[in-house]
Amino acid sequence: MASSASSRSSSLRQSDWLAAALSRFADQGVESVRVEVLARDLGVSKGSFYWHFKDRGELLDRMLSRWESEELAWIVAEGGATPPARWAEIVAKTADPDRIRSEVALRAWARRDSRVAMRVAAIERKKAALIADVLHEVGFAPSTADAWSEIVLMVCLGWLDRATRDRAFFAASRGLGEFLSEVILAASAGSSALPR
Amino acid sequence: MASSASSRSSSLRQSDWLAAALSRFADQGVESVRVEVLARDLGVSKGSFYWHFKDRGELLDRMLSRWESEELAWIVAEGGATPPARWAEIVAKTADPDRIRSEVALRAWARRDSRVAMRVAAIERKKAALIADVLHEVGFAPSTADAWSEIVLMVCLGWLDRATRDRAFFAASRGLGEFLSEVILAASAGSSALPR
DNA sequence: CTGAATACATACGGTAGCGTATGGCGAGTT
DNA sequence: AACTCGCCATACGCTACCGTATGTATTCAG
16 A cells, blocks of 8 residues: 555655545546545545645646646557557547546536646647548548548547436447447548548 | 616516526536625625525526426427428527537536436437437438437537637537538438438 | 654644524515 | 515524644654
8 A cells, every 4th residue: 555655755645646536536527626535535634635745736737737648648659550440549548438537527627727628629639630640541531531530529529428427328339439430431431531 | 787686576586696697607617606606796695595595406406497498498399390490490509609608517517416417318318309300301211310310419519518618619610510511411421321 | 772854643724605593674564 | 653574684603625834653864
């Protein structure tokens, strides 16, 4: 538990606070990330918190930074993969049960804090570009790839919204992957997408 | 600002509280709907609030009920209209600048209160059915109409999410209507949608 | 063994918010 | 003129937080 923390590095306990905060964040949103509540969750007093963090704001900053770097990590890691592999990864990441709730909570947070909104928007642009790249490599014309990447992103966001409110929807047989496949199939057959 | 209130009816002040609450709700979410804050907004004391309402919960209930009845009103009113008119109304309602923020705030609320979630889900099912109906009347086979109504709904929700976080996205030349048209066009051309 | 640094605990003052109790006041009633 | 009642103000106790100040137990260097 805290054995390796007290021996040398102080960062272990730090990560415990972060983990507890992220857990509450995913379940109940930013507003529920309260110093004294987290202290109770961890079985310590808030005196500990203010040793590891300047204030609540610093904790929230670290949460955001951590999410940001994790997102960037897998997004850039997709660089060399094949289009199908990248597509699978995108779907897997955005439908991952361990991530969806915090993704949604993050966007709710962004709606009330413009600095958060900007950083979320930056990541979101990268995701849209990633999707557009995949579509382009599969044969979509550049302009239509861009347009459909936006639509794909919206389907993802809409799916997240519903999946985090309705357990039945989340557990339904048709998951995000199926929905997206249908959209892409229609897009490639429909408009002037694939010049084949 | 409280000019319209004190003349005669007692229920008028009630609606003032509701209006103030809904304004804050749309801007900052349920958590920001605070009795003492609304009292300050209206230039009265909270003694007034507790005369009109039993407690904060009753105000929130009324907010939810009001939204619910308004949604039901326009949904059932679409009964006799032509498919294009219904489609236009659906797009107009879900992209209405005066409504999008409260729609999003409501879904964030639903995520933290299961009773709210159920009532939102009920309305959402009606909307999906409405969309499916329109698609069916335009020539989609029943099963594909259902499938694409879900996708259309997700695009709507995703658009709402982005539009309420990114002003540039909201003001972009391609609005919800354009995106949805593109999706429907692709759907009708792509899969076994239109048996023509 | 001593002293300093670490990693907490305890106690405090302060704000924001809830709900209640009670008082006041103007308008209509008799 | 006195009474009532609708509508609001004031004052209160309470809880949940925040951040700070200070005390304390453990660890580890020298």
